[in-house]
Amino acid sequence: MMLAALRQDITPNHDIVANSGIRRIAIVVVGDETYGVQRFVCSFIQALRDEGIGVAVIAMEPGPMLSACLAAGAEGHACSAGAPPDFGKLKDAVRVAQYTTRSVRLLAAALKEVRAHAVLVRTSYLVALVAVAARMAGTASFWLLPNLVSDRYPLSLNKLTYDVLMRACGMLPIANSHRTQASLLNLLAPSRVAHLGINPDEFDPASVVPLNRKDMGLADGDAVVGVFARLVPFKGQKLLVEALAARKERYPNLKLLVCGGPTTGDYFQELKRTIAYHRLHDRVILTGQVADAQRHYGLCDLVASVRIDPEPFGLSVIEGMLMEKPVLVHALGGPAETVADGVTGWHIKAPTLDRFAAGLDAALSDRSRWTTMGQDARLHALAQYTHRDAARRILAIMSEWTGGAR
DSSP states (O other): OOOHHHHHHHOOOHHHHHOOOSOEEEEOSSSOOOOHHHHHHHHHHHHHTTOOOEEEEEEESEEEEEEHHHTTOOOEEEOOOSSSOOOOSSGGGGHHHHHHHHHHHHOOOOOOOOTOOOEEEEHHHHHHHHHHHHHHHHOOEEEOOOOOSSSSGGHHHHHHHHHHHHHHHTEEEEESHHHHTTTTSSSSSSSSSSSOOBBBTTSSSTTOOOTTTTGGTTOOOOOEEEEOOSSOOOGGGHHHHHHHTTTTOOOOOOOEEEOOOSSSHHHHHHHHHHHHHHHHHHTEEEEEEEEOOHHTTTTTTTEEEESSSSSOOHHHHHHHHTTTEEEEEEEEEEHHHHHOOOTTTEOOOOOSSSHHHHHHHHHHHGGGGGGHHHHHHHHHHHHOOOOHHHHHHHHHHHHHHHSSSO
């Protein structure tokens, strides 16, 4: 019943997609994206191509994202606008204005060159550039909203700015969760929701050969919790380490596998100091950024997503479920929508030490169910959160927005 309730989501209308005039899509990227973002975009490109959609990637600058997109089968186009200049003082305004004007002109020219029926953009600072350039090129535009819009500005000026921009340029935001959608103003311009997805063939426990536990300092009897995220404070790794410290006597075989970088900077040093203070050197493994995430998932018994603020969606949650791992999540944002509490994982209600420790208690008390929960998690992800599901959801929204055949 709980899985069925979670599956009441946007259902792709394949008739609309089949009759759509959208047969060629441009995706604008920065060019240097990595981690789950790169994996999602590349699998999304593959899914679009499977649907018979041509894909052109327009990169603001060369980098690993553009290379990965080319390998995924997209056409590559360099916009050559480069990274935006810093804007800290009034004197920087001239350089920013020059960059904006040049970027819009280059993007509009690129859109006309690739002859796309629609253009997609994720990165926030590119949204205004793409919206205006698409308007100039006569191309339908869509913002795949990846993060919550901040509440830090007075009078919600940033939200109002986005709302006016969307209305003026006819750009439609497509949020990756209902929580993300709710962070928009949604007053002058509409928005839609389409959950994302991952290629299940790349995250398939039947074909992934896990690393050797002994080589990683793990024993067969250890209960291994994996965290797959950048090492930044809001991702919550430090708080999870402290929760482990609070339960280290109760669960002597509980280990943390922390996969992600950078392994430099203040937060990484703070994380190492926390591990040292609680004498957890043999209980917490810091791998840095890993290229073979699937094999590291294979080492884990369960996966944790412990971002302190609302997680917009949580690609690592889907990757973990596809790898048949139950997931322990801070249920604020996307994970509250994708994980069935007590069925495919466990919800942590608040980002506090006590709640994180209680989350570990809940997960460890269900140890006999981990295999079954993991199997249910993969089935749930296969039914809702594959790259093909995401592509069809997004295509259906785009087709509806553009009125079908153009």
